[in-house]
Amino acid sequence: MRITALSGGIGGARFLRGLLPLLGPGDQVSVIGNTADDIELFGLTICPDLDTLMYTLGGGIDEQRGWGRAEETWHAKAELAAYGAHPQWFGLGDRDLATHVIRTQMLRAGFSLSDVTAALCTRWDPGVRLLPMSDDRVETHVVVASDDGSRRAIHFQEYWVRLHAEVPVLDVVVVGAAEAAPAPGVLAALADADLVLLPPSNPVVSIGTILAVPGIAAAIRTTPAPVVGISPIIAGAAVSGMADQLLAGLDIEGTAAGVALHYGARSAGGILDGWLVHTSDAPDVERLAQQGIRAQAVPLLMSDLPAASAMAQAALRLSGRVPA
Ligand code: GDP
Ligand code: CA
Numbered sequence: 001m002r003i004t005a006l007s008g009g010i011g012g013a014r015f016l017r018g019l020l021p022l023l024g025p026g027d028q029v030s031v032i033g034n035t036a037d038d039i040e041l042f043g044l045t046i047c048p049d050l051d052t053l054m055y056t057l058g059g060g061i062d063e064q065r066g067w068g069r070a071e072e073t074w075h076a077k078a079e080l081a082a083y084g085a086h087p088q089w090f091g092l093g094d095r096d097l098a099t100h101v102i103r104t105q106m107l108r109a110g111f112s113l114s115d116v117t118a119a120l121c122t123r124w125d126p127g128v129r130l131l132p133m134s135d136d137r138v139e140t141h142v143v144v145a146s147d148d149g150s151r152r153a154i155h156f157q158e159y160w161v162r163l164h165a166e167v168p169v170l171d172v173v174v175v176g177a178a179e180a181a182p183a184p185g186v187l188a189a190l191a192d193a194d195l196v197l198l199p200p201s202n203p204v205v206s207i208g209t210i211l212a213v214p215g216i217a218a219a220i221r222t223t224p225a226p227v228v229g230i231s232p233i234i235a236g237a238a239v240s241g242m243a244d245q246l247l248a249g250l251d252i253e254g255t256a257a258g259v260a261l262h263y264g265a266r267s268a269g270g271i272l273d274g275w276l277v278h279t280s281d282a283p284d285v286e287r288l289a290q291q292g293i294r295a296q297a298v299p300l301l302m303s304d305l306p307a308a309s310a311m312a313q314a315a316l317r318l319s320g321r322v323p324a
Helices: 010-022 048-058 075-082 094-108 112-123 156-162 188-191 206-211 216-222 244-247 257-262 283-290 306-317
Strands: 002-007 028-033 039-041 044-046 130-132 139-145 151-155 169-175 196-197 229-230 272-279 296-297
Touching: 002 010, 002 188, 002 206, 002 296, 010 216, 010 306, 028 048, 028 188, 044 094, 048 112, 048 130, 048 244, 094 112, 112 130, 130 188, 139 156, 151 156, 169 206, 169 244, 188 216, 188 272, 196 272, 196 306, 206 216, 216 296, 229 296, 229 306, 257 272, 272 283
Parallel strands: 002 028, 002 196, 028 130, 196 229, 229 272, 272 296
Antiparallel strands: 039 044, 139 151, 139 169
16 A cells, blocks of 8 residues: 655654554555745754654654754754854754754755655655655745734744744745645655545645645645545644644634635545544534535544554544555
């Protein structure tokens, strides 16, 4: 069985970590990772979601934080600050730094982000084929209101890490997406899949940005594989992160059903066949069925690995594709 998943960082990575133990030796997972959170800092190319996937599935993640390396130290960050270098709000760990240095060095030497990601994955052996959504530069910018009432667009990382998503969102712009091409292998991974999964990743700045790359949404609409997603929203709130604020800013209903209807039923030109909601959102199941999305209510909290595996099992069951 060939499974292709779209993923951001923590929600996608933890779900995929639960999926892998359910699969057999003949099964293959391709992961299309969001690169619109990427940022250039101190001359380095940083790809937070690809790194979260690589570290989580490869056993190097800091479990408490959910991002960055385990047993991290922060000497380089402190030294940069001592020189007065900016920005000082971005979490740049010493171990993590090595990943960014290698990536940047390889990109400067002319390798594509796809090639670089594959090279980094030879160390981490994540058990999936990790594909960046695009080799082209794409960056999410969030349009926020300034104190004087004017609008300004800031990099997503500044909105989230520096401002803690505490300023009202007026719009989200995925800069470069319209001109970007899917990375090699991305469209084929969708067209040739036996199952397409949308893990509980952020619908705006993880899944939404991947879908903004021309060709990717169309490939999901037309793949012969069933497409099943898992809600990142439980009881009207994101389990973690800033999805609620972004959904509100874009006037998308911030509920499990609201996100599913935002993606839309494939039978009505959208991208979903099935959708898992948390048990407390069971009333959404009937509402989604009326709109052509086969939904089911199951526990959706990834409190530990068995819980994530149970969610993945439920997604496989809902899709009708259960590995041998
Ligand atoms: P990021 O790039 O690190 O923000 O990671 P993702 O986009 O992959 O995942 C973020 C989303 O995961 C958030 O919207 C959360 O609501 C969701 N999430 C995190 N933990 C859980 C969980 O245990 N269950 C569910 N259903 N969603 C979760
Ligand atoms: Ca992210």
